[in-house]
Structure formats: C-alpha cells, structure tokens
Amino acid sequence: MIAPVIEKLSSSHPNAIFLKVDVDQCQTESQEFEISAMPTFVFIRESKELDRIRGADAKTIEATLAKHYKDKLPFAGEGHSMLDTSSTQTSATSSTAESDHQRLETAAKERFGNIAGQTMTTIRLRLPDIATPINIRLSIDHTLNDIRHLLCSTIELFEITPFEFLVSPATKITLDEENKTINEAQLTNAVIIVKKLPM
Structure with missing residues (x-):
C-alpha cells in the first residue's frame, strides 16, 4: 500500500501540498491531466507539470519529490509589483x-x-x-x-x-x-x- 508512504512524505515535507483525487468523482481533472493508470502521481508547480509517475513505486516517488521540493516556505519570498508602490505596503x-x-x-x-x-x-x-x-x-x-x-x-x-x-x-x-x-x-x-x- 502506497498510502502510508504518501502520508509520511506529506508530514515530512510541510511546504508541499499533497492532493488525493478520485478520478471517478473528478473527471475534469482526470481528463485535464490525462490520467490513464492508477495510481498516477503528478508533480505540479505554478500550474506547470514537472514530473509524472505511474504506479506505486515508493522510491521513485521519494526521489522525484526530493528533486522538486523546496524548503523555502510558499509565502515567504519577496514579491514583485509592476506598480510604483513603496515597500511599506508589503511590510504592513x-x-x-x-x-x-x-x-x-x-x-x-x-x-x-x-x-x-x-x-x-x-x-x-x-x-x-x-x-x-x-x-x-x-x-x-x-x-x-x-x-x-x-x-x-x-x-x-x-x-x-x-x-x-x-x-x-x-x-x-x-x-x-x-x-x-x-x-x-x-x-x-x-x-x-x-x-x-x-x-
């Protein structure tokens, strides 16, 4: 069973979000990501697919997650604005x-x-x-x-x-x-x- 492995990875990688999708219930997502085998793991960042794994190979999943995982918190970086505003708004x-x-x-x-x-x-x-x-x-x-x-x-x-x-x-x-x-x-x-x- 792969579920306990995913649960453990979810706990040890707090800056990654793990979503479990039932393709029978979420057919739009199933078609959008072209899911044809179960289980399929799709790694996404900023709406772009980075990697895909078909099957429940725990070592491959862990290696792929390690390859793409960022320790930096998702909301902790510096933002950029096209408007001419001071940094006081960001710090506020x-x-x-x-x-x-x-x-x-x-x-x-x-x-x-x-x-x-x-x-x-x-x-x-x-x-x-x-x-x-x-x-x-x-x-x-x-x-x-x-x-x-x-x-x-x-x-x-x-x-x-x-x-x-x-x-x-x-x-x-x-x-x-x-x-x-x-x-x-x-x-x-x-x-x-x-x-x-x-x-």
Missing part, C-alpha cells in the same frame, strides 16, 4: 500576518489552556496568508468546530470569508466531521489546511 501585510499568528496562538492558549486530567494534542494550522503553521494545543475532546469559532473570533478575515478545513493529503473535512471530537475524527497531531472559499 507581513506584520499583519505576524500579528494574526501571535494573536491566534495567544487566543488558543486562553480558550483551550492545559486542562488537568485531559489528554492534549497539538493541531498545526496552515492558514492562507500566514507562512508559518500555527500550533494550537487543545484537549482531544474539543472539535474542529471549536477551532472554527476561534478563527472567526480572532482573525477578521475569517469573520467575513467562508472557509473549509482540509487534512493532508488535502482531503476535505465535512461539516459533520467538524462536530466530532478531535479524537473521534482521528485528527490528533494533524496538520490542517484552512482554505478560503469563493464568496
């Missing part, structure tokens, strides 16, 4: 993201704390505009819905922007699953991606 955005990061971790500590006698876990949240994952320590009896409320009450963007949770390798978490405890949903020590949805 950067400091806003940094303050959101700190505010969210502080709010999580206040809200969830360390509760004596309860089993605790750490959820790593990857937010769209913050390069560094946010570590949230909470009891396994809490739910993702509790984390949703934390995000909405702490970061202004999430008050007005709909979003969903994805668990690596990019499997959507349903609203029903959000109401299960972290333990029931088998999300202890998970890396969870917060994805903005179109309005």
